[in-house]
Amino acid sequence: MSQLPKQPTEGPVPTSADVARRAGVSRATVSYVLNDSATVRISEATRHRVREAATELGYVPHAAARSLRAGHTRMVLLPTVDLPADPLHRHFLHQLESGLRRLDYTVVQYGSTGLNADDAPRAWAELRPVAVIAPGTISLTPQGISVLRRSGAKAVITLGPRPVAGAHALVMDQRQVGSCAIAHLLERGRRSIGVVMPEESGLGLFAEPRLAGAREAALEHGARIEPLPLRYEEESAARLAARWRTLGLDAVFAYNDAYAMLLMRALQDTGVQVPRDTAVVGADDLLLGRLLRPRLSTVRMELATAQPLADLVDRLVQHSAGSPEHHDLLRAGMVDRESS
Amino acid sequence: MSQLPKQPTEGPVPTSADVARRAGVSRATVSYVLNDSATVRISEATRHRVREAATELGYVPHAAARSLRAGHTRMVLLPTVDLPADPLHRHFLHQLESGLRRLDYTVVQYGSTGLNADDAPRAWAELRPVAVIAPGTISLTPQGISVLRRSGAKAVITLGPRPVAGAHALVMDQRQVGSCAIAHLLERGRRSIGVVMPEESGLGLFAEPRLAGAREAALEHGARIEPLPLRYEEESAARLAARWRTLGLDAVFAYNDAYAMLLMRALQDTGVQVPRDTAVVGADDLLLGRLLRPRLSTVRMELATAQPLADLVDRLVQHSAGSPEHHDLLRAGMVDRESS
DNA sequence: TTGAAAGCGTTACCAA
């Protein structure tokens, strides 16, 4: 029974020299054939022999050797942290990744939780990525950007709520989310509006701009905005609900649907009527938000399609001279259901 | 104002030769100093000069050159796909990553959506990872494993519901989840139990073993198990609920909390009383499941702590000769609230 | 205590 791999034991890893030997040609010829080099003409017979030898040996080229020789890589590095990324975000990242792979880049996520702002860019730079796309949850300092650029990164790009000086930026402007929600509530005649601020660390990066957007929208109408710290726990919500009537609010924008559901339940449990006494608005348009009664009104976000952005990254890599570009990715729109 | 980086323009990337020149020593000495080589004694003065030169130039070693010379890498590669990973999973992966980094491995996630079972391992192998940890959602074939091993991977490890022949396995046995839920329902006197099977592709990998576990648990008591296809949409749930009474079920295990919430709402909307007419059990112990009324009973899962697993991976890498090991990571326990 | 040199796997130029 030779169905199982013949040699699961440790052998030396086959190199292009092994392929050359087996095919009876030189290493150069192997390289030409396997890379479909256009500058050289190789006979069909030789090509065949080389390819055959390569598959027989299970030859896989060594990326490190290749990029050492080439003087550059085609690696795009995405630092990641452990944060509850919403499905929209996650899907977007995977789309972007696919788009870049289509352009022949090798996309690699590099977990950077617990690395400080100095060490992290150093660690990334060791891999000599041609581009780095850093989510907003990663603190990218001017020094960090400098380290990356000097290590050969052609494009350093941030992806998040706000741009960072010295880097290109794919901006997901969270202020839109806040202003969208507040505009809707103002339209509905609400004038004293709470804005939930999650106490979970890391979420402030999103919450602060949403609050800022809310304030901007409220300013014109002289409406009142009240930040409301809240942890994602039932007790925290219950405490907030208990002092609700003393706050004198007629509406609340609850950061997102999950926090909104938590708070709405707590409010209802203390006898606050939604939306009569207090209107509630979330964000993310989760399916689950439609299951509560009243159905949750929400801000739906849409992100730009990823392929054009992959093309953009490609362009930034190729013309790395240009000054930092900012691109807005996020579009927010109200989905009003029953809670507002 | 020279606060901004002096040379944002393209310069050649500094190498250890540049550092050597600047410090007035040889490349060898630079290597000794920067790697704290124990085999050689270098004067403190020289060390200082070298380090200074390195930081002044912003020197970062070239990982590819290093590993080419060393003949091996310390890269652990984690293929990923675009699937709604639950927070538990995500957190576990990040913990594992941190644990491996502590052991001086470079952990890298490689998005592999859309790559077929042959191409993907090839692409991974080009990076010469010393270990590959493939989530169950990645189809790892014996050929794929073979390609990886022959490219120098010391450990090929699967991470998911079931082991794969020829590879080590970190098993998250989903059958436990199903059997745990059903055991609970049997205890409550239920005998005709539906099991929700998500129709979303990719989830079958988890749903099937859960169903199998449910069947095993039901078998001893002669209880009836009825698979119930369901899409994660309100209409799909409404259709299922509409024909509920014809199914003759007195309980349902709804795959997870999200599906459970969806279905429970649909049942309630058609007048089915929970838990009187039908008991409902989810899984994942989401906070949101506690917000519905009745509060959702659920299967809570716990995963093994990650640091010991990182140590395990390290061991497998170092003693790559051993035969495939299987380790069980998942522990399931019932949290009974009001819906069952 | 330091330096010279070889070699890891690839590719590209130049000869044959």
Next chain:
DNA sequence: TTGGTAACGCTTTCAA
């Protein structure tokens, strides 16, 4: 149409 060879950046053995 093919092969020899140098070079990419780094570590390490050997020699000084």
